[in-house]
Amino acid sequence: MTGKELDRSVHVQLRTLSKENAEGVAKHLVMAAVQLEADDIEAALAHAETAVRRAGRVPAAREALGMVAYRMGDFARALNEFRTVRRLSGSSHLLPLMVDCERGLGRHSRALELAATPEARTLADDERLELAIVVSGVRRDLGQLDAALLALQVPALKRGSKAGVHRLHYAYADTLVALGRVDEAREWFQKAVEGDIENETDAVERLDELDGIDLTDLGPDEDDVVPSPEPPSAEGDGRPTPA
CATH class of the missing domain: 1.25.40.10 (Tetratricopeptide repeat domain)
Structure with missing residues (x-):
């Protein structure tokens, strides 16, 4: 995983970070998605939480954590993350x-x-x-x-x-x-x-x-x-x- 697998719009969001941090967060976001697809929720959660710790104001990181929480049935946490995404991005897609x-x-x-x-x-x-x-x-x-x-x-x-x-x-x-x-x-x-x-x-x-x-x-x-x-x-x- 290189992190380049992410959509271009996510890479645009990551430009607010240092180059080294952006590359690391991108890899965590890719791995969160991969583990979620594989139903390894615990691993997906670990990657998503790390992405948020390193890039808490990047909407894509908060969305990733929200998606994992949603899959876990932790609706309160998921809702909080989705609200944060809407506040940071101005988008209501969630x-x-x-x-x-x-x-x-x-x-x-x-x-x-x-x-x-x-x-x-x-x-x-x-x-x-x-x-x-x-x-x-x-x-x-x-x-x-x-x-x-x-x-x-x-x-x-x-x-x-x-x-x-x-x-x-x-x-x-x-x-x-x-x-x-x-x-x-x-x-x-x-x-x-x-x-x-x-x-x-x-x-x-x-x-x-x-x-x-x-x-x-x-x-x-x-x-x-x-x-x-x-x-x-x-x-x-x-x-x-x-x-």
Whole structure:
């Protein structure tokens, strides 16, 4: 790892540091991302904390620590870091994650208030998509299923061309299942399958469940299909994917 793997915008932020320190922080940021991707949370945390100790006023360092805390389920710490990023950078791109942190802390009213702030209108299309998924999850937590479905009815739902839209399709299908609208849900799970080229969701399995099929592993040479005696129940959490 050389540190040069980082996005150019991060290197611009690091110019406020000495050359030696910038190079060291860059390496820690790369390693934090690599370890987070490998699910080695402890190692990712160590690298992110070191980056913050050496560059506490660099937004990218605070964002890295926030992402690790978010993955750990330490929503209070993650929210604090994301707020610091917004204060240092002036950017609201982490707003969906901030809303989800409020949700994770059980502060659903605060989450909805934050999602409705003027900053939400400044988000890029992919960020608005993630925010819609989180808001829908908040509504589901509150038992407001109709409102949860409405929250997902953003323009990207029908366009189907944006990156990550398969997650929106999945959340929409999952909410339809919760509402008992299984036939409609099947259609949207199918859309999720078509867009999920990296298998980020279990949309294929959900489709099989809706069709009453249970794929049971009976051994290395068998792929028997066994009818499932009971229909599935849906339970989506609406969490966004950390970048």
